[in-house]
Amino acid sequence: GQNIDQPTEMTATEGAIVQINCTYQTSGFNGLFWYQQHAGEAPTFLSYNVLDGLEEKGRFSSFLSRSKGYSYLLLKELQMKDSASYLCAVRGSTLGRLYFGRGTQLTVWP
Amino acid sequence: KAGVTQTPRYLIKTRGQQVTLSCSPISGHRSVSWYQQTPGQGLQFLFEYFSETQRNKGNFPGRFSGRQFSNSRSEMNVSTLELGDSALYLCASSLSSEDGGIAFFGQGTRLTVV
Numbered sequence: 065g066q067n068i069d070q071p072t073e074m075t076a077t078e079g080a081i082v083q084i085n086c087t088y089q090t091s092g093f094n095g096l097f098w099y100q101q102h103a104g105e106a107p108t109f110l111s112y113n114v115l116d117g118l119e120e121k122g123r124f125s126s127f128l129s130r131s132k133g134y135s136y137l138l139l140k141e142l143q144m145k146d147s148a149s150y151l152c153a154v155r156g157s158t159l160g161r162l163y164f165g166r167g168t169q170l171t172v173w174p
Numbered sequence: 175k176a177g178v179t180q181t182p183r184y185l186i187k188t189r190g191q192q193v194t195l196s197c198s199p200i201s202g203h204r205s206v207s208w209y210q211q212t213p214g215q216g217l218q219f220l221f222e223y224f225s226e227t228q229r230n231k232g233n234f235p236g237r238f239s240g241r242q243f244s245n246s247r248s249e250m251n252v253s254t255l256e257l258g259d260s261a262l263y264l265c266a267s268s269l270s271s272e273d274g275g276i277a278f279f280g281q282g283t284r285l286t287v288v
Binding site for chain 1 (some may be wrong): 219222224227232281
C-alpha cells in the first residue's frame, strides 16, 4: 500500500526556521510535492522534487532522499502568514494520481 | 495565464439529490484529477482524466462519476447524495500524463449535504 507520514502539528515563532519532515512508502516514485493550504482555501504548489537533493526557492527549500523515502520542507524567516497546513504528496507509479499525507498544521506565533 | 477554475464555489444539496461540479484546467493542461477533502480523511483521490479518457480511479462508490470533454474541461457527478459526501472537492490539472508534471489545484467546490 501507499503510506505518507508527516507530523500533525508544529509551532514556531516569527523569524525562526522550521523543518517539516515527510516519509513515504509507495509503489514506484515519480516525484514528491509540497503544497501549502490555508484554512478554507485550496492547496497552492510550493515545490517539486524528483531527484535527490535540495531545491531552494526563496524562503522555502525542499529536500529529497529517494533511498530513504524521506523529504523535508524548510521554511526560513517565518512570517505570521506562513501559518497553514503543509501537505506532502507523492506521485507513485500511477502518473495521474498523488498520494497525500494528512498535512502538518504549522502555527507561527509573534 | 488563468489558473484552474472550479464552479460553483459553494453548493448546498439535500440527501438523495445529485450534483455536478465543473473544472476548467489551465490552458494546455490535458490531465485533470479530482480529490475529495474532509477533516477526517484528508485528501482522497477520486479519478483522473487524460484526453477524455478515465485513466485512474480511486476507491469511491459508483455514485461518483466523471467525464472530460475535448477542450479538457472536466465534470464530476455525485448521485444519490449522502450526508457523508459533504466535503471540499478539488480538481487539479497538469500538463501531461507522460511525466506527470506539476499538479495545480483549483479553489474547490464546498459541497454541503443536508
